[in-house]
Amino acid sequence: MRILLVEDDPMIGEAIQGALKDASYTPDWVQNGLVALTALQAQHYDLVLLDLGLPGKDGLEVLSSIRGQNNPVPLLIITARDNLEDRLRGLDDGADDYLLKPFEMAELLARMRAVLRRHGGNASSRLDNGVVSLDLVSKEASTKDHPGVLLSSREFALLQALLIRPGAILSRSELEDRLYGWGNEVESNAVEFLIHGLRRKLGSHVIKNVRGMGWMVSKSA
Amino acid sequence: MDGFKKRLGESVQLRLSLALSSAILIIAVVAGVFAYVSAFDEAHDMQDDTLRQMAELFDRQHMTLQYPENGPEEDDESRIILQYLADGSKASGLDDAGTPLPFPTTLADGLSTVPIAGEAFRVLVKTTARGERIAVAQETGARDKDARASALRSVLPFLILLPVLLLVVGDLVRKVFRPIATLSSEIDRRDEQELHPIDEHHLPVEIRPFVVAINRLLHRVAQSMESQRRFVADAAHELRSPMTALSLQAERLAAADMSAPARERLEPLRRGIERSRNLIDQLLTLARVQSASGPAGATSVSVHDTYRRVLEDLMPLAELKQLDIGMDVGADVRVVMGDADLLTLVKNLVDNAIRYTPPGGRVDLSVTLENGAALLQVRDTGPGISSEERERVFDPFYRSLGNQASGSGLGLSIVKAIAERTGARIRLGFSDEQEQRGLCVSLWLAVSLPI
Numbered sequence: 265m266r267i268l269l270v271e272d273d274p275m276i277g278e279a280i281q282g283a284l285k286d287a288s289y290t291p292d293w294v295q296n297g298l299v300a301l302t303a304l305q306a307q308h309y310d311l312v313l314l315d316l317g318l319p320g321k322d323g324l325e326v327l328s329s330i331r332g333q334n335n336p337v338p339l340l341i342i343t344a345r346d347n348l349e350d351r352l353r354g355l356d357d358g359a360d361d362y363l364l365k366p367f368e369m370a371e372l373l374a375r376m377r378a379v380l381r382r383h384g385g386n387a388s389s390r391l392d393n394g395v396v397s398l399d400l401v402s403k404e405a406s407t408k409d410h411p412g413v414l415l416s417s418r419e420f421a422l423l424q425a426l427l428i429r430p431g432a433i434l435s436r437s438e439l440e441d442r443l444y445g446w447g448n449e450v451e452s453n454a455v456e457f458l459i460h461g462l463r464r465k466l467g468s469h470v471i472k473n474v475r476g477m478g479w480m481v482s483k484s485a
Numbered sequence: 486m487d488g489f490k491k492r493l494g495e496s497v498q499l500r501l502s503l504a505l506s507s508a509i510l511i512i513a514v515v516a517g518v519f520a521y522v523s524a525f526d527e528a529h530d531m532q533d534d535t536l537r538q539m540a541e542l543f544d545r546q547h548m549t550l551q552y553p554e555n556g557p558e559e560d561d562e563s564r565i566i567l568q569y570l571a572d573g574s575k576a577s578g579l580d581d582a583g584t585p586l587p588f589p590t591t592l593a594d595g596l597s598t599v600p601i602a603g604e605a606f607r608v609l610v611k612t613t614a615r616g617e618r619i620a621v622a623q624e625t626g627a628r629d630k631d632a633r634a635s636a637l638r639s640v641l642p643f644l645i646l647l648p649v650l651l652l653v654v655g656d657l658v659r660k661v662f663r664p665i666a667t668l669s670s671e672i673d674r675r676d677e678q679e680l681h682p683i684d685e686h687h688l689p690v691e692i693r694p695f696v697v698a699i700n701r702l703l704h705r706v707a708q709s710m711e712s713q714r715r716f717v718a719d720a721a722h723e724l725r726s727p728m729t730a731l732s733l734q735a736e737r738l739a740a741a742d743m744s745a746p747a748r749e750r751l752e753p754l755r756r757g758i759e760r761s762r763n764l765i766d767q768l769l770t771l772a773r774v775q776s777a778s779g780p781a782g783a784t785s786v787s788v789h790d791t792y793r794r795v796l797e798d799l800m801p802l803a804e805l806k807q808l809d810i811g812m813d814v815g816a817d818v819r820v821v822m823g824d825a826d827l828l829t830l831v832k833n834l835v836d837n838a839i840r841y842t843p844p845g846g847r848v849d850l851s852v853t854l855e856n857g858a859a860l861l862q863v864r865d866t867g868p869g870i871s872s873e874e875r876e877r878v879f880d881p882f883y884r885s886l887g888n889q890a891s892g893s894g895l896g897l898s899i900v901k902a903i904a905e906r907t908g909a910r911i912r913l914g915f916s917d918e919q920e921q922r923g924l925c926v927s928l929w930l931a932v933s934l935p936i
Contacts (some may be wrong), residue, residue, distance in 0.1 A: 275730030283737050301636070344725045346769065366729035367761050369736045431800065434794050474800070475811020476850075477793055483801060 266307040269293045270300040271342070272318050276365075280313070280342075283369045297321030301329055309337055311376060314359070316343040316350065319433065324353060331358040338383045341374060342367070349480075389440075393430035393481050396470045398423055405466055413465045418443055422458050428470065431483030433474050455479075498662045505654045510647070517643045524639040526534060528632030533596060536609040536621045539565060543621075544613045570610055571619040588620050591835070598625060620710075664688055673756055676905065680707035711776070716751070718772035724765050732758045749857075760893075767893035771881070774902045782823040784931035788852040788861060789817040795832045799839060806844045810835075813851035818859045820930040827930075830903045833896040834863040834926050840892050841867035841924065854932065861928040864916040869924045875913045904928070 267284055267309030271277040272295045284291040292307070294300045297318045304312070312330070318395075327339065341354045344365040351362050360379045363372060391398045396407050403420045405413050415423065426434060426444040439455050459471055459479060472480050493499055550569060570590055586601055592610045599608050605625040612618050668688065682700040685693050735755050743751070792812055798801075803810045820827065831850075838848045846866040853860050870878055870885065877883050877903040882894040904911045908931050916923030 273726045276726055277729045279737065283733060286737060288641035295696065329846065344722060344729075365725050366732055369733055375850075383491055387802065431795050431797055454848075472800075472804070474796055475809065476814055477796065477812050479787075480797070480800065 265289050265310045266308065266378075267291045268300065268303055268307075268312045270295075270297065270313065270318065270323070272296060273315070276315075280372070283449055284372075287373055290449055297323065297326040304330060304335060304337070310461050311380060312339045313376075314339055314341050316341060316345050316354070317350045318347070324350070324357060327354065327357050327359060336383075337474075338379045340372075340379055342372070364425075377393075384475050390428035391424065393427060393483065395464060395482055396423070398427050400424070405462075407470060409468050415462070415465070419458055419465075420455075420460050422455070423462060423471075426479065426481045433478045433480045436479040438478070499657055502655050502658045506651050507572050507657065509650055509654065509884045510850060513643055513647045513650075517640045520643065521636045521640050524636035525632045528635045529628065532623065532628050532631070533607070533609075534605065536565070536596070539567065540609055540621045541618060543567060543619060547615070550619075551790040558670050562896065564623070566622045568620055568622075570620045577705075586620075586622060587624070590618075592620070594618075665692060668692075668795065678905070680704075680710070714772055714776045717768060721765050721772060722766040725769075728758070728762050728765055751811070755791075764893045764895070767895040767899065771895050771902060774826070774829065774899055774906065782825070784824060785818050785819045785821055786824055786827050787817055788827075788859065791831050792850050792852075794828060795835050798832065799835055802836070802839050803848070806839065806841055806842070806846075807842070808839060808846055808848055810839070810848040811850070813849055813852060815851065818854060819851045819933040820859045822862075822909075822930060826903050826907060830900055830909075830928070832863070833862075833900050834928075837892065837896045838863050838865035838867070838924065838926075839855050841865065843867065855929070857932065858929045859932045860928065862925060864923060864925045866916065866923045869922050870913055870914050871921075878913070900926075 269277060269280055269284070269287045269291050271280065271293065277293050277295065281291045281293045292303060292309075295318075296305055297320055300312075300314075301321075303309075312325050314327060318326065323343065328342070329341065330337065339359050341359045341362045342365060343350070343362070345351075346364055354362050357485050360382070361375050363375055389400050391400065391438075396405055398405050398420070399455075403415055403417070404416055405420075405423060406413075407413075419441065421443055422439060425439060426432075440450050443454070443458075444450050459473075462471055470481065472482065474480060493503070560624040566586060568586065568587055568588075570592065570674070586606070587600060588601070588606075588608060588610075592599070592608065594610050594612055596607065596609050599606050599622075606622045607622050607625050607628060610618060664687065668683065670685065680703050682703060683696050685696045686702070688696055724743060733756075735758055739748075739755065751780050786832065789812070796810065796812075800810075835848065835850065842848055842865040848866075849862075849864045851862045851864075853862075870884075874885060878885065879897050881898045884894055900911065903909070907930075909928055911929075912927045914927065915926045916925040917923050
């Protein structure tokens with residue numbers, strides 16, 4: 265997969281380029297905005313990684329030029345600018361995600377995968393957080409110790425709700441909203457009952473309780 | 486006494502009051518003495534006039550004298566004696582009813598003071614139209630007494646008005662100096678971030694140049710503080726790029742094939758890089774919260790939502806240490822604060838709690854209403870902070886003695902900077918007061934009223 269990396273800092277550029285190669289991407293690295301625009305016209309890229317603080321042409325200008333040319337290439341901003349305005353402007357101007365320096369390569373790769381998945385349109389048929397994976401078609405959940413566990417439809421819906429955003433804490437009422445449609449009578453303790461069942465099938469570490477707040481599955485390691 | 490002299494040298498107000506008071510006192514004394522003396526003389530002149538008028542009256546009416554048989558009955562002190570001068574020689578001596586008095590017959594016409602038997606008399610001798618010489622006399626002692634009394638009456642207003650005048654002067658001086666006192670207390674109330682210029686328009690012309698000079702100094706101080714803050718922010722920002730490169734390279738290195746000892750040495754290296762990254766982040770946050778002014782972007786924020794976002798962020802850290810972290814059951818409270826401010830505040834408190842609580846410990850978050858304010862508490866089962874250290878832990882890079890936790894040392898400074906800027910009150914205590922263990926941070930914030 266061909267990636268355009270726009271980054272003026274040689275040390276960071278080199279590191280990201282190397283890491284992308286390690287992850288079997290094909291990165292082209294340019295160090296200023298004008299060259300980036302030229303490269304985008306000459307070559308098809310699957311993804312652009314764009315730094316904002318660029319010499320010559322600022323990253324945000326590069327971004328609006330790209331989108332001005334109706335180029336829908338997936339684009340991820342990587343920047344040291346942590347103020348809210350730049351972040352909002354970047355996302356408003358058509359960036360797909362915004363990653364703040366310093367970041368870890370694992371996180372960048374995960375965000376890249378997410379952006380590519382969204383653009384590909386073919387939503388993955390699996391949800392995975394590294395601890396448990398859920399097959400959205402067969403409704404089977406798998407952990408290291410319990411592969412291929414068949415779930416009831418309520419258990420499936422609950423685990424799916426948690427796995428959509430690993431690391432997010434969902435309260436009981438939020439989970440009930442996901443489980444029951446309008447007008448359906450909510451049974452008391454239903455959520456606890458389902459979680460108890462899921463833990464018995466998959467191991468108790470799969471779903472974590474945050475006292476007083478709700479439940480979560482761990483963020484991807 | 487030395488203290489008083491020092492104060493006198495330092496205080497214009499005291500000097501002015503004292504100088505005015507002494508001037509008034511001296512003038513009042515001089516004027517009083519003068520008034521006394523002139524009133525005294527005036528009284529004597531009037532008494533002399535009385536003697537003259539009596540002699541004149543006697544002469545005009547052609548009266549003849551008859552001495553009373555039984556002497557004077559009433560108070561003889563102030564009486565006026567009228568006699569023929571020649572009769573004086575017949576008088577044997579001086580007894581109480583001793584009239585007529587033994588005046589020497591040689592006295593010339595006119596006024597004179599004559600001592601008779603140890604007492605001084607003021608005598609007017611006059612030769613009448615019939616050729617008799619009469620003497621009108623009065624005791625000088627009595628005269629002086631009357632004169633003194635009338636002189637004192639003329640000085641009396643001075644004596645009464647003097648203290649009143651002193652009080653009035655003191656009060657006036659205080660009033661004149663009041664703008665200065667108000668100004669100093671206004672400046673006193675400012676905290677170190679309030680470097681805006683002093684309003685000089687309502688001040689007396691005399692101290693205005695001084696205030697203008699102070700304003701210029703304030704401006705320069707504000708500029709230098711600002712440039713220092715910018716330096717910290719810029720430096721941290723500049724450090725970010727090499728730090729990012731460094732950590733990315735270390736990450737790549739971890740993925741490469743290497744010998745077991747090399748891998749073993751890589752781990753502390755990565756931890757060091759992680760720690761520096763964290764420090765740079767915290768430095769930037771501190772610079773940001775310090776340079777923002779006022780309760781920026783204050784809105785109504787849900788405390789429960791903020792707790793949840795913070796825990797979602799920090800859960801991996803808590804899981805690593807197997808901490809039981811959670812929130813006390815209770816109703817949500819909305820507070821008035823910037824969204825990002827509250828998040829940064831709570832995050833730093835919870836981060837601290839996680840860092841300093843030993844594995845297997847417990848961290849509790851709670852929010853309640855207390856006297857119309859929102860009380861946010863973060864309690865842990867760590868070692869806590871002794872009361873002697875509670876002031877100092879807010880200083881940047883301060884570390885409790887014997888602490889192994891690898892924080893940036895800036896967390897509580899960030900918390901304090903935000904609290905000061907937004908007017909939040911903060912207090913440190915023990916979670917377990919009896920055992921003196923565990924840190925309990927209490928924060929009081931303004932409750933946002935439902936619209």
